[in-house]
Amino acid sequence: MNLTEFLNINSDKYLKNPAIGFKKRDDWETISWLKLRTLVFKTANALRKSEICAGDKVAIYADNSAEWIIFDLAILSMGAVTVPIYSTNNKEQAAYILENSETKIVLVGNQQQYDDCLEILQESQSLKEIIVAKKAVWIKQDRSAFLEDYIAKVSDEFEIVERNDEDLATIIYTSGTTGVPKGVMLSHGNFLKTFQAHTDFFKFENFDRQKSLAFLPLSHIFEHCWTLYCLQSGVKVYFLENTKLIANALVEVKPTFMCAVPRFYQKIYAGVNQTIDQGSESKKKVFKWAIKVGTEISELKRQDKSVSLGLIFKNYFANKLVFNKIKKKLGGELWFMPCGGASLSEDITRFFDAMGIHITVGYGLTETTATLTAFPFKNYRHGTAGKSIGDVEIKIGENDEILVKGSSIMQGYYKLPKETAEVFTEDGWFKTGDAGEIDNEGNLKITDRIKDLMKTSNGKYIAPQPMENALSNDAFIDQVMLIAEGKSFVTAVIVPDFENLEKELPKLNINLDSWENVVKLPAIHKFYENKISEIQKSISSFEKIKKFILMPEAFEISAGEITPTLKIKRNVVLKKYHDLIEEMY
Structure with missing residues (x-):
């Protein structure tokens, strides 16, 4: 069936209960299930009035917002295909995606995105109209409209278009750390089977009473799939437009769920450890005691063993004296946090476990509708990427490459049959491009990206991720990239954590004139x-x-140095800073 069928089910079941939340000026507001369905159906009818039919491509080029998800659901409900574009993409990147996908209509979020799309519109063979999410943008009326006006005079009577498992739902262009973006084709079946796999794997209790904060970009499969799954399950989802306001949003929304990438957890971990290191000896002792108690109780829970009353009593004080202060800054109600995008060291997962926040480490790709493996609630193993979910099959191929099969695997790359064929074996296994191993309990461990594996001129192989993770866990290191391919020894490009380093400068008798x-x-x-x-x-x-x-400024998405999920684009950095790197050799 069409994956948006939950709109009818949940609006009948939850009626006027809040479905989604968003910030308007200084306050968070919500939209009920009935209102959400009305807005989605009106948008779908407006798109139909613009001659959008089943199978047509419609793009979204905006930051997370209520409008983003409403437009997405409208596209899907009428059998059309959503083409998400990262809000941080520049005009050239957006133009490539719009033209390659043959998009007919695009929703934009801000002035720059509108101006860029207006220029693209003048030369495009496929793009016909620009819809603007908010009235804060100044628009020229020619083939442009505000979303509010676009849907104002259309009916909310709409019948969701039937889809089967093979019908295309979205084309997501990989941000990629190398090469030209490829359009990953995911179907309604890919999403629906992934949703069911999560339900069967986690067996959530009172799932529809939870709150999720959409912090990662919806244009990324991780957040997109998780948000759709939450909505299907009746979970209230809040959308954060400005990621720089995450600290405030956590306290204001008080989510119970939130997806995040490793860098988010590394920052918290490093910040807490730095604060403790600078504290008194008595505070260090209390913290160490609390971690010991928290770890004892989390290990018993992990192994599904009973916890003594004495340990529960100690844990109460560990929370009161230490953990609650940290958790309060995260809103105080977080307990389940899916983590993907890159590997995460077990020091961090153990630390959060000790606090009572379960980081569900997982592994997946855009090509696999996100999750292939994840930590279950019991009997997971720290330092791994968890166990396979749903009908996912995993085996290790040549060069330790992780090969997978299952109903979440993409249909292929849009208009790229040759590239599609290259990532599948003759017997249908998808080649992930990641190296790994499976232990005797079925846990998958990612050892590295095969493309990232480096061979020194001395013939030694270097896997950069473990060391990069260890360095990133330090409070004074923000970003790091190892270099070794074809070189006689390992070097690194390091971006300091400038905020923490600035506080350290007086101790080193250094005045800050310029970071350079x-x-x-x-x-x-x-x-x-x-x-x-x-x-x-x-x-x-x-x-x-x-x-x-040591770099004088951070790598930026806008400069093309990192992906929207904060992974460093190695080829870009190697080329851009070639001379500086060569000086080290």
Whole structure:
């Protein structure tokens, strides 16, 4: 069936209960299930009036918002195909996606996106109309309309178009750390089977009483799929438009669920540890005791064993003295946090477990409708990516590559039959491009991206992710990229955490004039040299970073240096900073 059929089911079941939330000026507002269905159906009828038919492509080029999800559901409900575009994409990237997908209508969110699409519209063979999400944007009336006006005079009487499992639902263009974006084709069946796999795997209780905060971009499969699953299940979803306001949003919304990428958890972990390191000896002792108690109780729960009254009593005080202060900054009600996009060190998952917040580490790709594996609630193993969900089959192929089969696997890359054929084996296994291993309990461990695996000129293989993760866990390191391919030794490009480093400068008798000058100072270099030496003391000599560069500013999405999920684009950085890197050798 059409994956949006839940609109009819839930609007009958929950009536005037809140379905979605959004921030309007300073206050969070909600839209009921009945109102959501009305807005979606009116939007679908307006699209139909614009001659959009089943199978046509309609794009969304905007930040997360209520309008984003309403437009998406409207597209899907009429059997058309959603083409999400990252709000951080520039005009050239957006133009490529719009033209390649033959998009007919695009929803935009801000002035820059509108201006860019207006220019694209003048030359496009397929794009016919631009819809603007909010009236804060100044628009020219020619082939443009505000969403509110676009749907004002149409009926809310609408019958959801039937779809089967093979019918296309969305084309998601991979941001990718290498190469040109490829349009991943996902069907209604891909989504519906993934939803069912999550329900069977987690067996949530009172799921429809939960609150999810959509923090990651909806244009990414991770947040998109999770949000649709939550809505299907009756979970109230709040949409955060400005990710810089996440700290405030957590306290205001008090979500119970939230998807995030490893960098989010690393920042919290590093910040807490830095605060403790700078505290008194008594505070350090209390924190250490609380972690010990929290770990004991979380380990018993993980192994599905009973917890003694004495330990429950100790844990009450551990929460009161330590954990509640941290959890309060996260809203105080978070207990389930799916994590994907890259690997996460077990130090961090154990730390959050000790606090009573279950980070559900998972593994998946855009091509697999996100989740292939995840931590269950019991008997998971730290340091792995969990166990397969639903009908997912996994095996390890040549070069330790992870191969998968299942109903969540994409139909292929849009208009790219050759590239599609290249990622499937002759007997139908999808080649993930990641290296891994499976333990005797069925847990998958990601060892590295095969494309990222580096071979030094001495013939030694270097897997960069474990060391990059270890370094990123430090409070003074924001971003890091290892270099070793074809080189005689390992080096690194490091972006300091400037906020924390600035607080450290007085202790080093350094005045901040400009970061460009500060990162070149011998004292700063020595400060980071000591940190790196401590972090990598237990690894083999050939894996150790021998030299490094400190960057004066962070890698940016807008500069094309990192993806929207904060992964560094290695080829871009290697090319852009080629001369600086070569100086280390």
